[in-house]
Amino acid sequence: MKKVTLIIITCLLISSQLMAQSYFPANQWRTATPESQGGNSKLLAKGIREIEKNYSGQINSVTVVTNGYMVLDAYVPPFDANTLHDLASVTKSFTSTLIGIAIKQGLIKDVNQKVISFFPDRKIKNPHLWKNEMTIEHLLTMRSGQKVIVENGEVTLFQMMSSPDWLQFMLDLPMETKPGTKFIYNSGGVYLLTAIIQKVSGMSALEFAKKHLFKPLNIQQIGWPSDPQRLTNYGWGSLKIRPQDLAK
Numbered sequence: 025m026k027k028v029t030l031i032i033i034t035c036l037l038i039s040s041q042l043m044a045q046s047y048f049p050a051n052q053w054r055t056a057t058p059e060s061q062g063g064n065s066k067l068l069a070k071g072i073r074e075i076e077k078n079y080s081g082q083i084n085s086v087t088v089v090t091n092g093y094m095v096l097d098a099y100v101p102p103f104d105a106n107t108l109h110d111l112a113s114v115t116k117s118f119t120s121t122l123i124g125i126a127i128k129q130g131l132i133k134d135v136n137q138k139v140i141s142f143f144p145d146r147k148i149k150n151p152h153l154w155k156n157e158m159t160i161e162h163l164l165t166m167r168s169g170q171k172v173i174v175e176n177g178e179v180t181l182f183q184m185m186s187s188p189d190w191l192q193f194m195l196d197l198p199m200e201t202k203p204g205t206k207f208i209y210n211s212g213g214v215y216l217l218t219a220i221i222q223k224v225s226g227m228s229a230l231e232f233a234k235k236h237l238f239k240p241l242n243i244q245q246i247g248w249p250s251d252p253q254r255l256t257n258y259g260w261g262s263l264k265i266r267p268q269d270l271a272k
Contacts, residue, residue, distance in 0.1 A: 050242045053094040053268060061090045068096050075100075085109065087267045097268065108247050108264035115248075115263035116214050118237070120164055122221055122229060125236050131224040135161035139168075139216060140195070142223045149196040154203055160220065162203040163213045171200035172210045181211045181260070190251050191219045211260035215251075218259035229257040243269040 047054065058065045068088065075083050084103040088096035099105065111118075126132045139158045140148065148155070154169050162168045173179035180197070187193040194212045218229035225232050230248045238246060247264035248257045257263075 047092065049094075049268075049272060053089070053097075053271070054092075055097075056093040056095055058088075058090075058095040061093055061095055063088075063090060063095055072098055085267045087271050089271050094268070094271070105268060106245070106266060108245060109267055109270070110261075111263045111265065111270065112261050113211070114270075115258065115261045116211075118233065118263055119214055119217050119221075119229065119259040121237060122233055123160060123164065123217055126221055126224055126232075129236075132160065132220070135159060135164065139163065139220070142220050143191075143195060146192065146195055150198040152199045154199040154201070158199075158203045160217070163210075163217050165204075165207070166210050166213060167204050167207050168210055168213050169199050169201045169203040169206065170194075170197045170208075170210060170213065172197070172208055172212070174209045178209070178211055184212045184215070189253060190215060191253070191255065194219075214260040215256075215258070218256040222256040228255070229259060241269070241272045243272065245269070 057063075058068055072086065075086065080100070084100045085107075086096060086098045087094065097105065099107070103109075123132065123135070127134060136159050138156065139160065139162075140156055158168050158170075171180075184190050184193045190212075194216050197212075200206075221227075221229050221232055227235070228250065230246070230250070233248075234246070238244070243265060245266055247262075249262050250257055
């Protein structure tokens with residue numbers, strides 16, 4: 025197969041005194057050779073060749089940061105350093121971080137707060153004692169107890185996305201097990217977390233993230249779809265940022 029050309033940033037040698045200093049890449053990462061940070065350029069190059077050979081079309085960038093220095097930043101054309109990459113379910117880690125920020129700000133008491141308590145204005149179907157017991161922690165750990173079909177491509181998630189009101193759909197789901205007793209992958213449950221963020225902050229998850237997460241990290245190029253009701257964002261996926269910003 026034709027070898028894919030990679031664009032790799034120039035690695036700069038940094039003095040040992042400078043490397044010992046603590047810094048944050050507010051504007052751009054400082055760079056260093058892999059060897060100066062205890063790495064091995066030959067092994068990294070071997071890894072890139074492996075990607076070229078066996079993962080072309082599946083992996084489009086590789087960024088390596090060690091000891092606070094970027095030692096590798098490689099892209100498969102047409103991708104480059106300014107391309108926004110879809111983080112897929114890595115987005116869920118951003119959503120959980122936003123929940124943590126909301127707790128720190130006092131907007132949410134703690135992870136033990138009941139999910140239903142945030143939506144007193146909603147008339148919820150399939151009432152059950154277990155549903156009343158469902159907490160933020162249960163959503164974070166995907167042990168909500170909701171009846172969710174995940175085989176063949178997360179059926180319940182796509183049912184939610186086809187419904188006229190995503191929040192109502194998730195709140196109405198019947199319960200299958202007692203919350204906290206069984207893990208089942210539940211992307212829609214993470215959407216409930218972004219709805220909670222909107223409820224307590226008055227901002228969409230993206231607006232909240234821009235103010236309290238992305239701005240402090242100086243992450244400016246962001247994409248994150250909104251739900252059809254323009255209530256909040258896809259908490260479970262589809263967040264798009266640059267790899268160098270993800271490394272922050």
